[in-house]
Amino acid sequence: MYARIVAHRAREVLDGTAYGDRRSAGLPNGRYDILRDAVDAARPVRGRQGTSAAHDVIGRHVREACAERHRTGGPDAGA
Template sequence: MAAGRPTRPTALWPALLTGALLTGCAGPASGSPAVPPAAASPRTTPPAEVCARIITHWSREVLDDGTYGDYQSMGLSNGQYEILRDVVDAARAERRRQGRAAAEQLIGRQARERCAERYRDGIPTAGPWS
């Protein structure tokens, strides 16, 4: 090797380094999203659906247990508690007439219907516990 004259691998080093840096700095490929898709964000459950789930749960509990708890300890508003009492009364009568399965169906149906009616215009505004 001659002094002061770079060897072949040394001469390629700047070109390889430049190529690697340019490749590493490139943005996402064309058409690729730079952020995660919106589908990764959590879904918001409509108030009527939340109401129906809670009423259905507690109606079944009260139907089995026979006693009501405090509406606030159940996570219910006063208006939801009224729905609960009405649904349980109807389910008890249905259970006497048609059996447990019919009472379960009635609970689900009435909870959905009553909660849909309650929240048809949005969230009730008569107060925090209405």
């Protein structure tokens, strides 16, 4: 669920339809960091391959980053 929200917000930021700061995105710091990393990864792809390819990059990046962040049950759990 979190990945879907983060990916949606990241696509908005990439497309220029969202302001893009953490508070306006409504995301805690860790998820906002994932959003920023995904948008940074997608920008050059958009320039070379178009918006659809950039949105695909965002989806993959966010899913992988959220899974890694929460693989131990939550961002604060585990060593």
